[in-house]
Amino acid sequence: MTVKTSFMLRHVEFQNRVFVASGTFGYGDEINDLVDPNKLGGIVTKSLSWKPRDGNPPRRIAETPSGMLNSIGLANIGVHTFIEKKLPFLRTLKTRIIVNIAASSVQEYCDVLALLERHDGIHGYEINVSCPNVKEGGLSFGTNVDRTREITERLRPLTEKPLIIKLTPNVTHMSEFARAVKDAGADAVSCINTLVGMAVDVRTRTPRLSTVTGGLSGPAIKPIALAKVFEVAKSVDIPIFGIGGITTADDAIEFLLVGACAVQVGTTNFVDPGASVRIAEGIAGYASSNGIDDVGKLVGSLKADVKASVLQTWL
Amino acid sequence: MTVKTSFMLRHVEFQNRVFVASGTFGYGDEINDLVDPNKLGGIVTKSLSWKPRDGNPPRRIAETPSGMLNSIGLANIGVHTFIEKKLPFLRTLKTRIIVNIAASSVQEYCDVLALLERHDGIHGYEINVSCPNVKEGGLSFGTNVDRTREITERLRPLTEKPLIIKLTPNVTHMSEFARAVKDAGADAVSCINTLVGMAVDVRTRTPRLSTVTGGLSGPAIKPIALAKVFEVAKSVDIPIFGIGGITTADDAIEFLLVGACAVQVGTTNFVDPGASVRIAEGIAGYASSNGIDDVGKLVGSLKADVKASVLQTWL
Amino acid sequence: MKRFQTMSVVISLEEIAEGIYVLTLECPEIAKLTEPGQFVNVRMHDAHSEPLLRRPFSVSFVEGDRLELLFNVIGTGTRFLSTRRPGDAVDLLGPLGVPFHIDDTFETALLLAGGVGVAPFPMLRAALERAGKKVITLLGARSGVQIADRRLNNAYVATDDGSRGFHGSVVDLFHATVARNAILRPKIFACGPNRMLSVVAAAARTIGMDCELSLEGEMACGIGICQGCPVERSREGRKYALVCTDGPTFNSRDVVI
Amino acid sequence: MKRFQTMSVVISLEEIAEGIYVLTLECPEIAKLTEPGQFVNVRMHDAHSEPLLRRPFSVSFVEGDRLELLFNVIGTGTRFLSTRRPGDAVDLLGPLGVPFHIDDTFETALLLAGGVGVAPFPMLRAALERAGKKVITLLGARSGVQIADRRLNNAYVATDDGSRGFHGSVVDLFHATVARNAILRPKIFACGPNRMLSVVAAAARTIGMDCELSLEGEMACGIGICQGCPVERSREGRKYALVCTDGPTFNSRDVVI
Numbered sequence A, B: 001m002t003v004k005t006s007f008m009l010r011h012v013e014f015q016n017r018v019f020v021a022s023g024t025f026g027y028g029d030e031i032n033d034l035v036d037p038n039k040l041g042g043i044v045t046k047s048l049s050w051k052p053r054d055g056n057p058p059r060r061i062a063e064t065p066s067g068m069l070n071s072i073g074l075a076n077i078g079v080h081t082f083i084e085k086k087l088p089f090l091r092t093l094k095t096r097i098i099v100n101i102a103a104s105s106v107q108e109y110c111d112v113l114a115l116l117e118r119h120d121g122i123h124g125y126e127i128n129v130s131c132p133n134v135k136e137g138g139l140s141f142g143t144n145v146d147r148t149r150e151i152t153e154r155l156r157p158l159t160e161k162p163l164i165i166k167l168t169p170n171v172t173h174m175s176e177f178a179r180a181v182k183d184a185g186a187d188a189v190s191c192i193n194t195l196v197g198m199a200v201d202v203r204t205r206t207p208r209l210s211t212v213t214g215g216l217s218g219p220a221i222k223p224i225a226l227a228k229v230f231e232v233a234k235s236v237d238i239p240i241f242g243i244g245g246i247t248t249a250d251d252a253i254e255f256l257l258v259g260a261c262a263v264q265v266g267t268t269n270f271v272d273p274g275a276s277v278r279i280a281e282g283i284a285g286y287a288s289s290n291g292i293d294d295v296g297k298l299v300g301s302l303k304a305d306v307k308a309s310v311l312q313t314w315l
Numbered sequence C, D: 001m002k003r004f005q006t007m008s009v010v011i012s013l014e015e016i017a018e019g020i021y022v023l024t025l026e027c028p029e030i031a032k033l034t035e036p037g038q039f040v041n042v043r044m045h046d047a048h049s050e051p052l053l054r055r056p057f058s059v060s061f062v063e064g065d066r067l068e069l070l071f072n073v074i075g076t077g078t079r080f081l082s083t084r085r086p087g088d089a090v091d092l093l094g095p096l097g098v099p100f101h102i103d104d105t106f107e108t109a110l111l112l113a114g115g116v117g118v119a120p121f122p123m124l125r126a127a128l129e130r131a132g133k134k135v136i137t138l139l140g141a142r143s144g145v146q147i148a149d150r151r152l153n154n155a156y157v158a159t160d161d162g163s164r165g166f167h168g169s170v171v172d173l174f175h176a177t178v179a180r181n182a183i184l185r186p187k188i189f190a191c192g193p194n195r196m197l198s199v200v201a202a203a204a205r206t207i208g209m210d211c212e213l214s215l216e217g218e219m220a221c222g223i224g225i226c227q228g229c230p231v232e233r234s235r236e237g238r239k240y241a242l243v244c245t246d247g248p249t250f251n252s253r254d255v256v257i
């Protein structure tokens, strides 16, 4: 059976529903020898800011049970170098390019996006209002529903391309934020960025990360991410990129079933660079062997009564 | 070196800082053949309500990477049967007994506690305002700071024993809740209860739990729990029971270092019933080999600059 | 009932049918105490947390200080078991659960196994025979290569694909057996997937046979402290029983499955 | 530079010193391409997620299609490696990182290893000797039983407890060696804990010797995409270099450790 894997967001068609997540695939040209990006639905770039950022001092990584903490601190080459050095390569790919933007002021978000708009080869934007590893911007935006709405409202008029807001799970009701950005004109939300976490070296009695706390990712967070996507899907009618601990096609399908219209593979790229392509193939295979001719029909098709869940009363 | 392991909470002395968490040790008489409860700082009982509760239908358990989801739904024998059938055994122990109370109304919390006050053998109360698996009470209380404060205010006058409020991590700022219950007279907080999570069976396209969502526990959540305890410890001056994914003495020491005055071992009891006692011994051993004569000196002794953390600006 | 958390030593691992293994462990404390139908909860790793939970396995047979587990490889835990080699240590918690009741006044035991539901039967059958009962053993599997009839001589076999024995399910074979033979004071002992057990329970009710089931179900602790393994009771009183401590063996009249 | 994610096959595992193992893997693609100082990122499991991340190991030696890893058991990952048996598959990503620079105009290479920092030296020494350089090898360890001098004949040894060779650290031994011998156009190659490397770097600066370090550090990806392995640069421009792709070998003048 031929299975339709593509889908549309705004005016853009994506060839399948598996993307690589921001910060876990560089700018696309670092690991294209180990995985063929042209087999992906899209690449989300490392977060870009106006100026290059050095990132946080070492130590930036700590492994935890089935997960990892990172405190990269948005180390990135800056939007100008990106345009000059990375975009030409990305333009040669036939997959879609979503540029992720991070900033420490509303104006900076606008400036970066406006500059990128003047260049070809970009198919959409993902706005990171949820990085837990920088003190300005990041969580102080992402946990404030008014700031999140304001950023979306200010960016919306600047582009006709898909505008995706990447939300933080570190809030009581993520759906409240999804609703706000939908009302402000966003085309989709990405759920979830990392969870605030911490690890301690008991030998030295110091935190394992230079910034004390960091962002938790990997298989450990998958159950939380699924519940967040389910919460948003049940409360707000907006396309969702499901993210969090995806390592296999089955994991990705779980996200589709609870309501994600596409998924992003993050930490797994570090462990198994070929995984994202295998996941895309695995989803098509699952649909095919279940007699489903369009992966889109899986989206939100979980047989579940939200009334059975605590989310019912809690939302 | 002899190491002091005991500590005081209100007027009660506990012989060490390792407790077993509510819902993971039954009522103490179910696994005393596999672990000696007299070597623990205390036993926190399964949550008790006024009437017995059947709990949720199967399936109640799903394993996840380094963690598990549960949706027990506060299945318990009710406070009357507890007093009649379980308390006599608990009175024979020389460890401390903390009774955990769950309820679906403020009045029910008060009724259960008032009834328990008329019986000997109880050394304190832990108030569960954070169960993610029941629709009344539970999260709808625990994510509402006013309700949480109200419950504490109403319970405080009813007892002279330690009153510990068990908080949910499913909120933006847990420290806000810790502050509220401190102001309302609580003696301590327990951090954390489980995180809302979910898992899907892709073969049947149904949720793995009958209640769709459940509570995530186990090693997977340890980094999150540590960050939550650190957040509370840095913002509110109140004793904290650190809970979440503790499997080894090192894990427990991490919690003490970030600011927990004691710890509770949960899910690990299912896998390794003897672990909690070994953890208590391991903490004393760590103190001794580091030349520390009182485990209390470890509490909050992490060499860390909270200013380096995103929590600084975010709180 | 006495239970232990203890380290056993792998004596051998043998593939006795396609994908089905018997792991023989030396574990005097547990071997000595186990009765037919009881299980052990097996830790699936040593130092790390994946997979986190123990896995329950019926004790399939006991001989001196040794016990046998019979399992098929379905996921991480059973794959782990299938890579154990002689001398390796395996952490066991057991014996757990309520044994089969074999002291009732029945004369003939009908053992019905679906797939690896056969696991507890070698030990059960030996005990039944020691108690002077007549035993009829019926084993079902998808295909003949998956029939695990070690220590079960003269078992009747049913396969879904007809590749060995009766063509059909073990419940069909049961009906055929009952129809063709006069069975004196029978009692059914059934173990297998819950789907099969509910069909067996219904059949037993219809024809009025006493019937004991060994249930499967997800477990976190196996020792009655997590409340994670409820099965609905059919009698008044508590709504649920726990598979791990009230079972895994239940009279089919007492539970709704 | 060409890299592969590929399955290697375990040929042998040998304990060559106390707690220190050499794992020999057959892996033609990677063996063929590896140069001294490069590393492979090794997956620590197959089906499950614990431990999650790959672990970096220097390629210690290459012979035909085979490569050798030298490691000591410190945690879950290295314990996992120490239980591999011939025929097991091990997932490798490599070769990774920038090799040692051995084409400069130095005449004598001084190899300084602290503990298992010795790992890359067998391959490095063979290459240096092929290139006609004189090599002086200095190995340090806590105790004599932990000296891993396989494939490093005539190495000078220093032990903290004096149980073998020079009594003191490998840096002390280095100073003694330099003081006692006239070393022609030397270059230091050092590998070991970062504490040791920073002492070596300082010594090199003081006495004006060229010095190349192979740094350790936590890595998530090993291939330059996570930005998780920064080391501070001492030159103008970017503040940090990445250990995995700009290193792990660095001239000691270029980094602040």
Ligand SMILES: Cc1cc2nc3c(=O)[nH]c(=O)nc-3n(C[C@H](O)[C@H](O)[C@H](O)COP(=O)(O)OP(=O)(O)OC[C@H]3O[C@@H](n4cnc5c(N)ncnc54)[C@H](O)[C@@H]3O)c2cc1C
Residues within 6 Å of the ligand: C039, C051, C055, C056, C057, C058, C059, C069, C070, C071, C072, C073, C074, C075, C076, C077, C078, C079, C116, C119, C120, C215, C216, C217, C218, C219, C248
């Ligand atoms: C009291 C009791 C006794 C048991 N005795 C035996 C025995 O003697 N021999 C034996 O082989 N098994 C037995 N089982 C079942 C056994 O515990 C499971 O097969 C085992 O837990 C699977 O572990 P795993 O890690 O290999 O699979 P997992 O990775 O846990 O599961 C892999 C897949 O199989 C599904 N799955 C998990 N458990 C089951 C199940 N029980 N049935 C069907 N699908 C499942 C999961 O949902 C998942 O999709 C018993 C179970 C109970 C409760």
Ligand SMILES: Cc1cc2nc3c(=O)[nH]c(=O)nc-3n(C[C@H](O)[C@H](O)[C@H](O)COP(=O)(O)OP(=O)(O)OC[C@H]3O[C@@H](n4cnc5c(N)ncnc54)[C@H](O)[C@@H]3O)c2cc1C
Residues within 6 Å of the ligand: D039, D051, D055, D056, D057, D058, D059, D069, D070, D071, D072, D073, D074, D075, D076, D077, D078, D079, D116, D119, D120, D215, D216, D217, D218, D219, D248
């Ligand atoms: C480029 C590079 C090359 C390397 N080459 C080798 C090699 O050839 N041989 C070798 O034995 N090791 C080498 N290492 C170090 C090796 O990667 C670690 O020893 C390994 O990751 C430990 O994994 P583990 O799972 O056993 O320990 P973990 O469980 O990860 O760690 C156990 C404990 O040791 C600490 N720890 C972790 N890594 C290190 C470290 N690097 N140094 C000190 N303490 C640590 C952890 O903080 C933890 O407390 C290299 C590292 C790098 C970056």
Ligand SMILES: Cc1cc2nc3c(=O)[nH]c(=O)nc-3n(C[C@H](O)[C@H](O)[C@H](O)COP(=O)(O)O)c2cc1C
Residues within 6 Å of the ligand: A021, A022, A023, A024, A046, A047, A070, A072, A074, A100, A128, A131, A166, A192, A193, A194, A216, A217, A218, A219, A221, A243, A244, A245, A246, A264, A265, A266, A267, A268, D226, D227, D228
């Ligand atoms: C090392 C690392 C760096 C990351 N950098 C970014 C980033 O720059 N921008 C962003 O929006 N998300 C970033 N993320 C978050 C991921 O895109 C993703 O949301 C998160 O890791 C959860 O998915 P996972 O569990 O599949 O990794 C980063 C994650 C990791 C692990």
Ligand SMILES: Cc1cc2nc3c(=O)[nH]c(=O)nc-3n(C[C@H](O)[C@H](O)[C@H](O)COP(=O)(O)O)c2cc1C
Residues within 6 Å of the ligand: B021, B022, B023, B024, B046, B047, B070, B072, B074, B100, B128, B131, B166, B192, B193, B194, B216, B217, B218, B219, B221, B243, B244, B245, B246, B264, B265, B266, B267, B268, C226, C227, C228
């Ligand atoms: C099966 C199960 C049942 C639980 N029941 C209760 C309960 O009745 N009351 C309560 O306050 N917490 C309950 N908890 C939460 C634990 O006490 C603990 O807060 C949580 O599991 C996190 O700790 P852990 O990771 O060590 O398990 C339960 C947890 C589990 C896994």
Ligand code: FES
Residues within 6 Å of the ligand: C218, C219, C220, C221, C222, C223, C224, C225, C226, C227, C228, C229, C242, C243, C244, C245
């Ligand atoms: S498995 Fe825990 S109570 Fe039965």
Ligand code: FES
Residues within 6 Å of the ligand: D218, D219, D220, D221, D222, D223, D224, D225, D226, D227, D228, D229, D242, D243, D244, D245
């Ligand atoms: S380890 Fe990922 S960039 Fe170096």
